[in-house]
């Protein structure tokens with residue numbers, strides 16, 4: 001089962017495609033981190049990116065957000081170059097391990113980020129949407145791992161983006177934190193935003209995504225509506241499609 005939930009990548013161009021990536025490849029030394037990936041995401045879709053450790057999810061996310069240049073292939077985000085899309089505020093990015101300036105408060109960090117954007121949300125509104133108003137006066141150094149993730153999420157919301165790209169957004173969050181995070185996400189998705197999130201939690205993919213893209217060894221092993229990819233169980237599909245070359 002390797003359904004391509006896509007139009008012809010060559011025909012997908014222009015602002016109605018949140019993501020139109022064709023023929024992406026990225027090598028690190030002898031490792032093919034991403035090895036020929038096409039990914040088309042129309043506006044308004046919520047897509048979960050799954051795969052074992054080392055599958056290439058973060059590398060793909062880094063290329064889609066302009067942080068890493070592909071060796072081959074091309075990417076349009078709403079019809080624009082990824083770096084330009086991030087700079088214009090149409091993309092909000094939440095990466096693993098992004099630093100937070102330990103000595104200033106959460107409110108100050110978010111105001112600083114807002115000052116870098118042309119038409120940002122007020123920091124208080126970003127905090128409200130991320131459900132972290134109570135952390136506004138807390139110094140970043142005093143935050144727990146899960147709280148830091150929530151602050152990174154608020155930072156991704158500051159540009160009021162149409163596309164959110166989130167790399168393992170709920171890593172380090174406890175059960176309550178994850179529930180609150182997804183409640184916040186649900187209202188953002190209902191407002192029609194496009195979301196691409198990488199996760200190791202299969203149940204999050206099943207509960208919140210319209211579509212699953214399952215990567216293994218730098219390639220797309222399955223791509224389709226959750227019900228289709230997860231027929232017989234997403235756990236089972238994951239194991240079947242990623243066994244063998246999962247870890248490199």
Ligand SMILES: Nc1ncnc2c1ncn2[C@@H]1O[C@H](COP(=O)(O)OP(=O)(O)OP(=O)(O)O)[C@@H](O)[C@H]1O
Nearest residue numbers: 028031033051052053054055056057058059060248
């Ligand atoms: N900057 C880098 N330098 C060297 N190798 C890298 C670099 N970034 C990624 N890799 C390698 O590329 C492969 C894909 O890594 P990547 O982080 O994209 O996978 P992932 O699916 O996000 O994994 P995880 O689930 O563990 O976060 C791995 O073998 C990794 O070691």
